[in-house]
Amino acid sequence: MSRVVVVGATGHIGSYLIPRLVRAGHEVTALSRGTREPYHHAPEWSRVERVTVDREAEDAAGTFGSRVAALEPDVVVDLVCFTAESAAQLVEALRHSRPLLLHCGTIWVHGPVARVPVTEDEPRNPVGDYGIGKAAIEELLHRETRSGGVPSVVLHPGHISGPGWPVITPAGNLDPGVWRALALGAPLPLPDLGLGVLHHVHADDVAQAFERALTRPAAIGSSFHVVAEQAMTLRGLAQGVAGWFGREPVLELLDWPTFVSRVGAEHAGATREHVSRSISAGIERARTLLGFAPRYTALEALREALEWLVANGQVDLESSNL
Incomplete structure (x- = not known):
């Protein structure tokens, strides 16, 4: 059993992921702004520690990373990080304890592609603030992992549906x-x-991929597409x-x-x-290393x-x- 902190826990992915983690026997702390309940209610939420936090405000104050680190997680699942500056603050705070960091990216790190299905190894050519920001975070996290710092896995969903x-x-x-x-x-x-x-991809299939990545050491240091077949x-x-x-x-x-x-x-x-x-994103790597099988x-x-x-x-x- 791992102590798992999920950031952005009541959103599209977290609404499905949290019950999965509880059923798998993990001790879960759910961080969210507290402005809404999960999209889907499940009995497993009664066994989850809920923490209300305004990440944007705490990032600005420089306190968000230390708040997460103080929870002493074995795993951090970050579903709502959108800038490299925000990611860097979290990584800096986690570097001493080095929990596994699972980050939610996007297939838009690719921008317009030359070959389809596009693989995770294609050069990044994002357009727009969202894709550019997510590509910068991906680069930062992989560089951190390669240097022996915080181990990370990056999952790139498609258009999340459900x-x-x-x-x-x-x-x-x-x-x-x-x-x-x-x-x-x-x-x-x-x-x-x-x-x-x-x-597209169903939110529960994205949650499935995050759950699998949590227990796949071979996935550390890699990025994975998470989309429908x-x-x-x-x-x-x-x-x-x-x-x-x-x-x-x-x-x-x-x-x-x-x-x-x-x-x-x-x-x-x-x-x-x-x-x-x-x-059109290929999922062969996710199939092979994560055992990802979209339902x-x-x-x-x-x-x-x-x-x-x-x-x-x-x-x-x-x-x-x-």
Whole structure:
């Protein structure tokens, strides 16, 4: 049994990971801002120590790393670190005791790729603050591990999906109207012939990978993609979702200026962020070293998400049957 501290414990991944760790016999301390409960309630949470902490404020004060180190963890699972400065503060505080540090990255460390499926060894070419920040953290952690400091493992999820929150739609954005169009047989605008690629993953499959990494010494010093078995194109996802309602999708394949005018700048911007990368990430390393075996396909992860969105009044599908 290990003493495990999970930072960002009530978010997408932590909501599934915490019960897994408790069932595996670990002693778990859950750190979060305390602004919400986990997305999914489970009896295992009654056996977890809950600690409320504002990481951003404590990072600014220089106290967050020492707060984590004072808990004397064997393992730290960091699900909400977004800058190299924040990671460096935590690493510095943990260097004396050297617990295993598991970090949540993103497949967006790759940026637009030249070969697919992309492997973890491809040179990093991130674009945008999020991917650039995560790539800098990955480099910092691997350098620390190679130098004999804090041992670390970096896991790179795709587009995290599941019940409890809005997820990336088959149009590559968060527009709830996409689900409605596919359910009711209305026209769905898509750019680039609908051939942009998305690589979803269910949050519980990400949690599975973190749980496995905790007990795989051979994984230390490496990065791993954590995604569904296959990526899918926008039009493939649209066809799959429409099929749940006994329909074929009615696709309007548009050039970018027309697409922007149809869906609006906000949704079009999110779509461009995703399809400009079109990452299809390989998971052979995670299979081999972690024993990672995703339970959900991309479509299965989206179906669970949509069922929750409909049941909770966030998507209105009128008379369609899901």
